[in-house]
Amino acid sequence: MFPLFGYHSFLFLLLLCFFPRPCFTARITPEKITVITTDTHKATWHNFTRFKDAEKGSHVSGMSELKKYFQRFGYLSLPDNQNDNFTDVFDTQFESAVTLYQQKLGLPVTGQLDSDTISAIMSPRCGVSDTAPRIHATKHFAYFYGTPRWGPGSPMTLTYACSPSNMIDYISLLEIRTVFQRSFSRWASVIPVNFTEIEDYESANIRIGFYRGDHGDGEPFDGVLGVLAHAFAPENGRFHLDEAETWAIDFKKVKSEAAVDLESVATHEIGHILGLAHSSVKEAVMYPSLRPRSRRVDLKLDDVEGVQALYGSNPNFKFSSLLESETSSNKGIGLNCRSSKWPFSLEVVVFFLLSMIT
Numbered sequence: 001m002f003p004l005f006g007y008h009s010f011l012f013l014l015l016l017c018f019f020p021r022p023c024f025t026a027r028i029t030p031e032k033i034t035v036i037t038t039d040t041h042k043a044t045w046h047n048f049t050r051f052k053d054a055e056k057g058s059h060v061s062g063m064s065e066l067k068k069y070f071q072r073f074g075y076l077s078l079p080d081n082q083n084d085n086f087t088d089v090f091d092t093q094f095e096s097a098v099t100l101y102q103q104k105l106g107l108p109v110t111g112q113l114d115s116d117t118i119s120a121i122m123s124p125r126c127g128v129s130d131t132a133p134r135i136h137a138t139k140h141f142a143y144f145y146g147t148p149r150w151g152p153g154s155p156m157t158l159t160y161a162c163s164p165s166n167m168i169d170y171i172s173l174l175e176i177r178t179v180f181q182r183s184f185s186r187w188a189s190v191i192p193v194n195f196t197e198i199e200d201y202e203s204a205n206i207r208i209g210f211y212r213g214d215h216g217d218g219e220p221f222d223g224v225l226g227v228l229a230h231a232f233a234p235e236n237g238r239f240h241l242d243e244a245e246t247w248a249i250d251f252k253k254v255k256s257e258a259a260v261d262l263e264s265v266a267t268h269e270i271g272h273i274l275g276l277a278h279s280s281v282k283e284a285v286m287y288p289s290l291r292p293r294s295r296r297v298d299l300k301l302d303d304v305e306g307v308q309a310l311y312g313s314n315p316n317f318k319f320s321s322l323l324e325s326e327t328s329s330n331k332g333i334g335l336n337c338r339s340s341k342w343p344f345s346l347e348v349v350v351f352f353l354l355s356m357i358t
């Protein structure tokens, strides 16, 4: 005869087997991948956590660095009469900048350095400055000043080329080119613009390259994470990625916790090349930040409406197909949840059996 404890242990183990694991729908980390956690890299902006919950009127050493961040991304201008330096005081002007930032990033608008805001500030992001949010329409696409676009022809063809000297060597050129081809084709499917890859880098409309630190355009890169890439508004065509990132096209093969999805960043930067600025819609490709080991490549309604207002629609594009794909992707997320595999009623039955036996 089994001892009572052993019998119960068996039932408990049986119960554990039936319990589905909790679902984390936002994680894209594939199963059975061990993500290496390491402190060898110091992600840019990681020390901004110390400003969390700093209150208006307070003086926190080093806050001028946070003000420089806000200046860099278009939320704050230098004071006129203080020798062109920011102070370490949380003043009214800084509070306004925080409020604008929260509106633009689709965060709860509190005017305070709460945890949501600090977390957004520390997220790796695009180096292109954000434009001020529109009054009465905080969740929307945006354009650069003057609404520049390529043109005026329609349909038109834009050429692109990868730099012969500024590429990365741990992903094959063929794979990189395939990623860019897919990224360009997403935009081409919604507007009457074709993208063609050519060999002659100098003569291409769009010129793609990986660069490290100061690379001569006044927008130096900052090492691991922080700023990931930047691109210039029409009709400039420069498209630069930070060589210091761990670029990935398949997270199953890259285990670094700081890995950045090349295709997500490529698709985002092409939006800038075409004339879109940053959107406040978190799911949109044109949202300014992207977490490491995450992917955001599908154009959302906000991206499509924004770019079509500049170039018109591709005659083959149908809004209904976009809405369908958004609906089915939502369903796909739902399928990962517990209810689909082991219905709640089964857990109730197991509990019931257990209580009967004991």
Ligand SMILES: [Zn+2]
Pocket (backbone or CB within 6 Å): 126, 127, 128, 268, 269, 272, 278, 288
């Ligand atoms: Zn951007």
Ligand SMILES: [Zn+2]
Pocket (backbone or CB within 6 Å): 211, 215, 217, 219, 230, 240
């Ligand atoms: Zn650059």
